[in-house]
Amino acid sequence: MEKKKTFTTRSKEETLRYGERLGENIHRPVTVLMYGDLGAGKTTFTQGLAKGLGITRVITSPTFTIMKMYRGRVPLVHIDAYRLEGVSQDLGFEEYLEEPDGVTVVEWPMFIEEYLPENALEITVTADEEGTRTWSVNAKGEAEEHLLKEWLG
């Protein structure tokens, strides 16, 4: 099975749709790691994903509180490690990374590398000068590869 896929989006709406389709295809616990610069569209993508999970509440950036939780068809834990650069002990939410109950999305995962599970869907986004986003997806794990196929064909 293919482990890597790439797609591009040219608007916020398109990014939301790709996220939503991923969410619709999720039926078991999974960790999604989102790599990309400030303003690349990570939170926007997660908003779409949440919609696909049947979450009706507004998904806002978790940067300040580090973690936000939402109830849906599948629960969503949205973690943003942006402010954790340099922190390396006792976060108080390790269990959400070790054994996710639903979907755990992590933005800026490089700042909590030692807590990340081996199996995950890794998504890296880059924005070019016109604002076109390129999304590279890497599936680590069998279930993740299966999910990637369901999502992007």
Next chain:
Amino acid sequence: MNDEIILAIESSCDETACAILKNGEELLSNIVSSQINVHTEFGGVVPEVASRLHVENISYVISSALKEANVRMEDVDAITYTQGPGLIGSLHVGVLAAKTLGYVYHKPLVPVHHLAGHIYANEYIAPLRFPLLALVVSGGHTELVVMEDDFRFEIVGTTHDDAIGEAYDKVARVLGLGYPGGPKIDKLAKEGKPVYPLPKVHTENPLDFSFSGLKSAVIQSLGRIERKGEVLNTADMACSFQEAALLEIRDRIREAIEIYQPKHFVAAGGVAANSRLRELIREECEKHAEMTYTIPPMWCCTDNAAMIAKAGWHAYKLGVRGDLFDGPDPGLELESYDAGKENA
């Protein structure tokens, strides 16, 4: 009449804090274990979110608050604490401390919503008049709240993505200004002009906010300047961003005053310390002679336990009670907290 003493604990995010309030008015002590020096030491953004740090601080802030107030635990009438929203690990420490004290000393527990605390902090400056319109702006919040009466909250506007303080911090970072970004941009903006074009935000609900697009626009604009080999005027960019962001807030306030005709407008949260925002609020509020407005001093704006004590005092008087089975609620909603009161 016997004095009524409230002990308040706040640990929803970066700060561990404890305060003692007498008879709802006299703040006897207000201890905050602020770690801002740790943040700047790492050149960025290291928060005191690690639960262990809260654990280390909590006993210290509680005993310091009691000592400074010259109050014994036996004299306390109720313990109030922030139940949410916030980071679960951080909240846990404060909630557990409150419940332990409540259990050992047989004191009633009063859970409080963090935002209610921010709004009630204004009571240290002026009595609240209803209907009231509150703007809560901080690193984690951007909200317009209408209150028809004590502890009746309606969120009429909120951000769709980033909080305003977060947008400030992130823009400051890409401009190379360091942390915390709010005061740095505020200061630098005074030396600049709003010459860089940035988009105006449109939201479906005219009272809602969105700052993510503005943040991206600043980043894209910086990229363009670099590609063209132009020289960035950092002060002008700081000013352009600040004007775009704060005029958005000003417009929402204007609209909300128009719709809700409040008797009192209050500002709250750390970003309420921004000098340009204070200026814009003053200009806007001065137009409404029949409406009073409060822009609190800095100590009232940032996270502390004094504000939880104030809100907790009212909640205590209104009969709000928690019990030993209540845990922290990281996603606690202000409006459901309000409804909780009616069941109390």
